[in-house]
Amino acid sequence: MSGLFAVASKQNCAEMLIYGTDYHAHMGSEYGGLAVLGQDFARFIHRMNNANFRDKFFDSTKDFETNMGIGCVSDLEEQPVYIKSKVGEFCIVTSGRIVNVESLADEMMKDGVCFSEFSKFHVNSTELVARIIADEDTIENGIKKVFSKIKGSCSLLILTRQGIYVARDFFGRTALVLGKNEDSFAVCSETCSFSNLGYETIRDLNPGEIVLMNENGIKILDKGHNTKQVCSFLWIYTGFPASNYEGLNSEIIREKSGRLLAKRDKGIDADLVAGVPDSGLAHAVGYAMESGLPFRRPLVKYTPTYGRSYAPPTQHLRNITAKMKLVAIKEVINGNSLVLLEDSIVRGTQLKNFTVEKLWNAGAKAIHVRPACPPLMFPCIYANSTRTNSELVTRRAIKEIEGKDIEDVSEYLDHTTEKYAKMVDIIRKYLNITSLKYQILEDMIEAIGLPEKDLCTHCWNGKQCRGCSNEKI
Ligand code: SF4
CATH class of the missing domain: 3.40.50.2020 (Rossmann fold)
Incomplete structure (x- = not known):
């Protein structure tokens, strides 16, 4: 499993990002990761081993000032992945499971694509998604390409200089929910992350929806659709009691x-x-x-x-x-x-x-x-x-x-x-x-x-x- 959190703020939001991502710690125990944008991109990844997310990240990021960042906890792989490509520089985190990751990677390697981030000797599926996106003419088209190629599920956040691209899995199996407070916008997998940070929920993203979020607001790039197959286990087991999915x-x-x-x-x-x-x-x-x-x-x-x-x-x-x-x-x-x-x-x-x-x-x-x-x-x-x-x-x-x-x-x-x-x-x-x-x-x-x-x-x-x-x- 994995959980995602992102914030775009008019103020320094490094602390907000850590606390918000920390509220997803029940969704994964292997890896935690953050990417922030100051003058440049910075990325922090820690092996969690059931350790406390906050303790791991406060030390490494305490001097960092940023008004945009993405975070994740994950059981499968190290993320965020950073890519510099023809669509620009970006950091990406994903949640879900891509079943055909190896066959897609084989196909891409035949075309000369290389992979460098391996998890447990398998191609890192977040890197695979990043490389599919980087091969298109825009990030938005790249995300659509990902949706058309993968089997399984994939929700994602992409940190760019223009803002944070947010896309919910094409069939809505995993959740992504938008929120706002006085001076920032946020997105999360688990809405339990919102209340103590002062966010009110705006709405769940539609399946397949793509938006671009920055400190000034949220722009819909593709409104997605209403055909969904949300994981029932979210409510029965895996989700946190204080979280809402589909409201x-x-x-x-x-x-x-x-x-x-x-x-x-x-x-x-x-x-x-x-x-x-x-x-x-x-x-x-x-x-x-x-x-x-x-x-x-x-x-x-x-x-x-x-x-x-x-x-x-x-x-x-x-x-x-x-x-x-x-x-x-x-x-x-x-x-x-x-x-x-x-x-x-x-x-x-x-x-x-x-x-x-x-x-x-x-x-x-x-x-x-x-x-x-x-x-x-x-x-x-x-x-x-x-x-x-x-x-x-x-x-x-x-x-x-x-x-x-x-x-x-x-x-x-x-x-x-x-x-x-x-x-x-x-x-x-x-x-x-x-x-x-x-x-x-x-x-x-x-x-x-x-x-x-x-x-x-x-x-x-x-x-x-x-x-x-x-x-x-
Ligand atoms: S209901 Fe079962 S098969 Fe379907 S997404 Fe959830 S865990 Fe996977």
Whole structure:
């Protein structure tokens, strides 16, 4: 994953840029980067390793004065990338996932293009985007070329001497929102970055929209369109509770999702409702409000140092983070039957080894797990996830039922089928819990509140969304 922030101001905005980008730190834990324009362009990139973004950047930029800058946090690659080309000098940051990065790079190398910025021995997709843009006659046309060439998703910010080009992914899978305060304009992936910095939201960019932002205002270069497939996971899991996407607040949607789960769970015998911190908490609040059971906190996160457990890049680091960050409170757990809301279950190993086990060890009488989305059946092919089929606990359960890996899993997608029930029961046994009931897709979509056609639901139903090959809309 990755998150973007930019500001163009009548005043020095270096500090604003750092704080604004810092509010995106939950979107990536590997790299942080800033580019600013003073007399010249300057670029700062740090390996984050779960360190504090602010600490890393305040030292290196404390003497810098600028009235325009872009920032990002990213899991995949080092950015910003700086390019000097026939369309001028620019620094660029991107978010999303370009699936065909290697084939596009091969094509371009045949035409003599060179790549210098590699991430983990792969072509850096931000550099690829930069070079596609640099090859066109204008930056705007370059961005349109990027949209026409890539498969996957790409939102981007480009810092130039004329202002900051802002473009939202052609299918709106990732968010970009415009804001303003007294003397500046800003854009962000996460609107939680706006409120404490005094920005009010202007609006979400349309899918495919391109604007040029400077300290005097925002000029629309291409208004984009209304066909969108926004990542549903933004509201259910990856987004910050205080953030809005398409004007819809994550916390409120999580509460609704929890309420809908509770409605289908009438008569459950439990003493308390809890959420796996942090993203399970609002789902649990909603469940508690609907069921009338008390919301309590048997597990608390040691917030000063631990980020999200899925964000670290290796399994070993994910395990350490998962083990250390949650601390069980025996006094809340002992002798109680718990309903435990979790945002989603990917591999299941962390939930089993580092959450459920802690609850049993602290004396839980029963553990009823309620994931806030349906079983994850397909890896993400549009945003920024490294999941593979074989990592998904659902696929492992299906393999156990079928005796082999199968391509067509359609029977397992329907929550009313016997095969679905069998799969869920295998996962329940694997997790070592009393009961397991997933959110159903219809209720998740109802909780989000957008029409299904405007959402990407590929993770759950495998629908090859429009834009998989960015065909014309
Ligand atoms: S495939 Fe899943 S994670 Fe990826 S954009 Fe679609 S809903 Fe989001």
